[in-house]
Amino acid sequence: MKFGGTSVATLDRIRRAAKRVGVEVAKGYDVIVIVSAMSGKTNELVGWVNETSPLHDAREYDAVVSSGENVTAGLMALTLQEMDVPARSWQGWQVPVQTTSAHSAARIEAIPPENIMAKFADGMKVAVVAGFQGVSPEGRITTLGRGGSDTTAVAFAASFGAERCDIYTDVDGVYTTDPRVESKARKLDKISFEEMLELASLGAKVLQTRSVELAMRYKVKLRVLSSFEEQSDEAGTLVCDEEEIMESNVVAGIAFSRDEAKMTLVSVADRPGIAASIFGALSDGGVNVDMIVQNIAEEGRTDMTWSCPVDQVQRANLAMQKAADDGVINYQELIADEAVAKVSVVGIGMRSHTGVAAKMFKVLSDEGVNIKVITTSEIKISVLIDRKYMELAVQALHDAFELDKPKT
Amino acid sequence: MKFGGTSVATLDRIRRAAKRVGVEVAKGYDVIVIVSAMSGKTNELVGWVNETSPLHDAREYDAVVSSGENVTAGLMALTLQEMDVPARSWQGWQVPVQTTSAHSAARIEAIPPENIMAKFADGMKVAVVAGFQGVSPEGRITTLGRGGSDTTAVAFAASFGAERCDIYTDVDGVYTTDPRVESKARKLDKISFEEMLELASLGAKVLQTRSVELAMRYKVKLRVLSSFEEQSDEAGTLVCDEEEIMESNVVAGIAFSRDEAKMTLVSVADRPGIAASIFGALSDGGVNVDMIVQNIAEEGRTDMTWSCPVDQVQRANLAMQKAADDGVINYQELIADEAVAKVSVVGIGMRSHTGVAAKMFKVLSDEGVNIKVITTSEIKISVLIDRKYMELAVQALHDAFELDKPKT
Numbered sequence: 001m002k003f004g005g006t007s008v009a010t011l012d013r014i015r016r017a018a019k020r021v022g023v024e025v026a027k028g029y030d031v032i033v034i035v036s037a038m039s040g041k042t043n044e045l046v047g048w049v050n051e052t053s054p055l056h057d058a059r060e061y062d063a064v065v066s067s068g069e070n071v072t073a074g075l076m077a078l079t080l081q082e083m084d085v086p087a088r089s090w091q092g093w094q095v096p097v098q099t100t101s102a103h104s105a106a107r108i109e110a111i112p113p114e115n116i117m118a119k120f121a122d123g124m125k126v127a128v129v130a131g132f133q134g135v136s137p138e139g140r141i142t143t144l145g146r147g148g149s150d151t152t153a154v155a156f157a158a159s160f161g162a163e164r165c166d167i168y169t170d171v172d173g174v175y176t177t178d179p180r181v182e183s184k185a186r187k188l189d190k191i192s193f194e195e196m197l198e199l200a201s202l203g204a205k206v207l208q209t210r211s212v213e214l215a216m217r218y219k220v221k222l223r224v225l226s227s228f229e230e231q232s233d234e235a236g237t238l239v240c241d242e243e244e245i246m247e248s249n250v251v252a253g254i255a256f257s258r259d260e261a262k263m264t265l266v267s268v269a270d271r272p273g274i275a276a277s278i279f280g281a282l283s284d285g286g287v288n289v290d291m292i293v294q295n296i297a298e299e300g301r302t303d304m305t306w307s308c309p310v311d312q313v314q315r316a317n318l319a320m321q322k323a324a325d326d327g328v329i330n331y332q333e334l335i336a337d338e339a340v341a342k343v344s345v346v347g348i349g350m351r352s353h354t355g356v357a358a359k360m361f362k363v364l365s366d367e368g369v370n371i372k373v374i375t376t377s378e379i380k381i382s383v384l385i386d387r388k389y390m391e392l393a394v395q396a397l398h399d400a401f402e403l404d405k406p407k408t
Numbered sequence: 409m410k411f412g413g414t415s416v417a418t419l420d421r422i423r424r425a426a427k428r429v430g431v432e433v434a435k436g437y438d439v440i441v442i443v444s445a446m447s448g449k450t451n452e453l454v455g456w457v458n459e460t461s462p463l464h465d466a467r468e469y470d471a472v473v474s475s476g477e478n479v480t481a482g483l484m485a486l487t488l489q490e491m492d493v494p495a496r497s498w499q500g501w502q503v504p505v506q507t508t509s510a511h512s513a514a515r516i517e518a519i520p521p522e523n524i525m526a527k528f529a530d531g532m533k534v535a536v537v538a539g540f541q542g543v544s545p546e547g548r549i550t551t552l553g554r555g556g557s558d559t560t561a562v563a564f565a566a567s568f569g570a571e572r573c574d575i576y577t578d579v580d581g582v583y584t585t586d587p588r589v590e591s592k593a594r595k596l597d598k599i600s601f602e603e604m605l606e607l608a609s610l611g612a613k614v615l616q617t618r619s620v621e622l623a624m625r626y627k628v629k630l631r632v633l634s635s636f637e638e639q640s641d642e643a644g645t646l647v648c649d650e651e652e653i654m655e656s657n658v659v660a661g662i663a664f665s666r667d668e669a670k671m672t673l674v675s676v677a678d679r680p681g682i683a684a685s686i687f688g689a690l691s692d693g694g695v696n697v698d699m700i701v702q703n704i705a706e707e708g709r710t711d712m713t714w715s716c717p718v719d720q721v722q723r724a725n726l727a728m729q730k731a732a733d734d735g736v737i738n739y740q741e742l743i744a745d746e747a748v749a750k751v752s753v754v755g756i757g758m759r760s761h762t763g764v765a766a767k768m769f770k771v772l773s774d775e776g777v778n779i780k781v782i783t784t785s786e787i788k789i790s791v792l793i794d795r796k797y798m799e800l801a802v803q804a805l806h807d808a809f810e811l812d813k814p815k816t
Contacts, residue, residue: 011459045479051419053486060489063497064482067475071453074472078461081468089471093501094547139502 001031002131002153005039006170007227008072011079017168017227018079021126025085030120032160034131034153035076037068058103062133062143066092069130069149077128087126090116092133092141097152099134099142106134106142108151111159129156150211158218165215165222166236167207172226173237174199174206176403177254182395184404188252192242195252196222198346198380207239215239242348250349250356251401254394257342260290261310262372262384265320267332270302277328278304278320285319287312290342291375291384307373307384310338340372341390344382345397357381363400369393409439410539410561413447414578415635416480419487425576425635426487429534433493438528440568442539442561443484445476466511470541470551474500477538477557485536495534498524500541500549505560507542507550514542514550516559519567537564558619566626573623573630574644575615580634581645582607582614584811585662590803592812596660600650603660604630606754606788615647623647650756658757658764659809662802665750668698669718670780670792673728675740678710685736686712686728693727695720698750699783699792715781715792718746748780749798752790753805765789771808777801 001024003017024031036042045065049056073089080087095115099106116127131149134142144151150167157165172187174196179185191199193216200209206224215222225236238244268274275294282289291307308316313336323329350356360381364371369392373384385393398404409432411425432439444450453473457464481497488495503523507514524535539557542550552559558575565573580595582604587593599607601624608617614632623630633644646652676682683702690697699715716724721744731737758764768789772779777800781792793801806812 011456014460048419048479048483049486052422052483053490056486057489057496060482060486060497063485063499064479067478070475070478071456071472074468075456075460077471078457078464078468081465082461088465089468091471091549141499 002034002149002165002167003036003076003227004149004167004169005036005042007168008035008037008076009039011075013227014072014075014079018076018083018085020168020227021080022083022085025125029163030124031126032116032156032162033076033126033128034149034156035069035072035128036131036149038072041068041071059140062103062106063141066130066133066141066143069132073128073130077126080126080128085126086124087128088119088124090127090129092130093135093139095129097129097134097155099136099144101136101138101140101142103136103140103142105145106136108134108144108155111155113160116160144210147208147211150208151214154211154214154218154220154222157220157222158214162220165220167211167222167224168227169206169224170226170228171206171224172229172235173224174239175253177394177398178256181256181391182254182398184398186404186406188237190238190240190245191252192245192348193239194242194348194379195346196239198344198377199253199255212239249347250353251345251347251403252349253346253403254397254401255344255346256390256394258387258390259310260307260340260342260384260387261313262305262307262337262340263313263316264335264337265304265329265331266335267301268304269330270300274302274329275304277323279306281319281323281328282306282308282316285315285322287316287319291373291382293373305373307340307342313338337372339387340384341387342382342384343390343393343397344380345401346380348379350379350381359400360397363396364393367392367396409574410442410557410576411444411484411635412557412575412577413444413450415576416443416445416484417447419483421635422480422483422487426484426491426493428576428635429488430491430493433533437571438532439534440524440564440570441484441534441536442557442564443477443480443536444539444557446480449476449479467548470511470514471549474538474541474549474551477540481536481538485534488534488536493534494532495536496527496532498535498537500538501543501547503537505537505542505563507544507552509544509546509548509550511544511548511550513553514544516542516552516563519563521568524568552618555616556618558616559622562619562622562626562628562630565628565630566622570628573628575619575630575632576635577614577632578634578636579614579632580637580643581632582647583661585802585806586664589664589799590662590806592806594812594814596645598646598648598653599660600653600756601647602650602756602787603754604647606752606785607661607663620647657755658761659753659755659811660757661754661811662805662809663752663754664798664802666795666798667718668715668748668750668792668795669721670713670715670745670748671721671724672711672713672743672745673737673739673741674711674743675709676712677738678708682710682737683712685731687714689727689731689736690714690716690724693723693730695724695727699781699790701781713781715748715750721746745780747795748792749795750790750792751798751801751805752788753809754788756787758787758789767808768805771804772801775800775804777804 077087077089098110131152175185177185197212222239289306293305295303369389371383375382485495485497506518539560583593585593605620630647697714701713703711777797779791
């Protein structure tokens, strides 16, 4: 059971979370609880670190910001003890949660279960583990990157062969799209790992992408549910293997990302390896390129178009200028359209159902929305459109694919 | 170098403290810096623990409250790095600071210097260590009790054979008495371990008693100085062996404790072992008895008088009532005088100079102050007096022993 920052923001909320843990203990389960820092605490610590040292040593950053989770873990263990549930807290190094040395973005390498299992054998019913943190081979404290507590939870579930991994958060599950944009958005009872992965990486902030990857690889049954609503066995959304989803649905959900930019490098001298030169330079410049389109132009010159977060346009300009100065590329101009958004339709049904793309394009066309760039994967179609049409496009697609209606 | 909570209360103060560390590094020293939590942080954490669980598991208390020091240690290391001083933070378990398992009041058993020395050999100039914490043989986090960072500092100085142990705090040294009570109080340049120990245990809050004991045992040169004033080699007060103090002074300082109570158990049936019965019961009842006087009364009965903190009077009443109910003791009544204070004159010179007690009693008598109880040790005379005369007594004694005048 993992509780996020808003679910443990106050002592009262920690008590409420502890009661949910108590319900599972009463059913006979041994429970591993993963906790985040009380909401706001990590931001406060990050602020201090950045103010102290803008280009900080990541090892010290990790030592400082990991402390918030330690506080919650201890308080949660005490709260459970007050309810007569035998519990104790574990910091990452005590388990130990063994990670790489990539401070602030470490990857979990192993979680030997022996220490915690020995305590379960001794009568402990709940191990409360500080999320988001681990220990490097050098014995330094590491953190997994923001949102890393989801990954901690899934990794524990995999290492301990847990029956389920329940992620308690401030929303009650995964929706067909963001209810703030489409009021008819519907909570999904189940979603496949693949779909969740696309939705997570497309900007749905319910689960950290890495935690879904990990759950998929180790077949961890992942459930997302709200810590603020009544609990039931059907609560929330189950993220699981597609075989476990009986209903056939073509489209599971619609994701979107508001703050995109479309950039076009006009009239680039074309030669073998030119794409590698451009995107290598952008990557070195810290630009996260998403969609890529190449238009064949005439006389040995081409246009190259990509999308990236709108706040990286300046970096992209600098990177291309530098590449031109270095003689790596040669182009006429770099045009940025900073008023675009990305809308994506995701669903494993696309593998077997044709016509999803055609239907998507027709819906947008009927609404007068011009498509600027298209990319597709096996279970996803993404388009770049003018930002001002984003809400309209999401609503029209939600309607057209009948996502407001329960699957049968 | 140890910096207390007020000396690291903000990022600015951490920077100021780091500059002092930088001065020592520039002189060629390798430095171990011990830091407390930013002031107020530990109280906040203790408050959360107490609200969560009034009778808390001390192991979880330790896991929670130790986090404040970890934050300061990381921030101090980052601040030093910003000044181009090679530094890193160490949490108790990383050093490791090996302690007993007496959670919340653990004692340091050993500090193997190998890990930190290896880093010094690698070029690290400053090890920033989170004070107040350690690790038990079971691998749980322990704390040393409030004020424990002083003890951490002295223990490191002893284990590493440090040339000096500088305790930076919000006062600029040890005074002949509290300047808030006697404006003519004078800062001492030097004081012996024995005197400091008496002053610390008598209520002068400059240093934790245990840290002075440890410094005395391991001959650690201890200096108390202000982190808010300009630094110089003569700053603060040096706590050292009495052989290093050339000036002969009979009285070093005057300590006092305002909130004392005097209790008298009237007409106790006297028999061998009656004192053990009374004080055993008080100890079991959580009463910290300080001074003890027994008056011989008549016909096999006696009066027993003791002093204790005024907020423990109720506990003492309960403990004596219970002992009477259990048939362990038999007494007529228990009288509490809750308006007394303790004033003590401390000085190693008393060992060789007679007449200090006589002079003290005459000074108090001349001021019309009645003495209720007297206790003495080799280098200390303490008296209980009416609380309303406390300031008067301190000032009169300070004058009489000429403590405002520098020793020659």
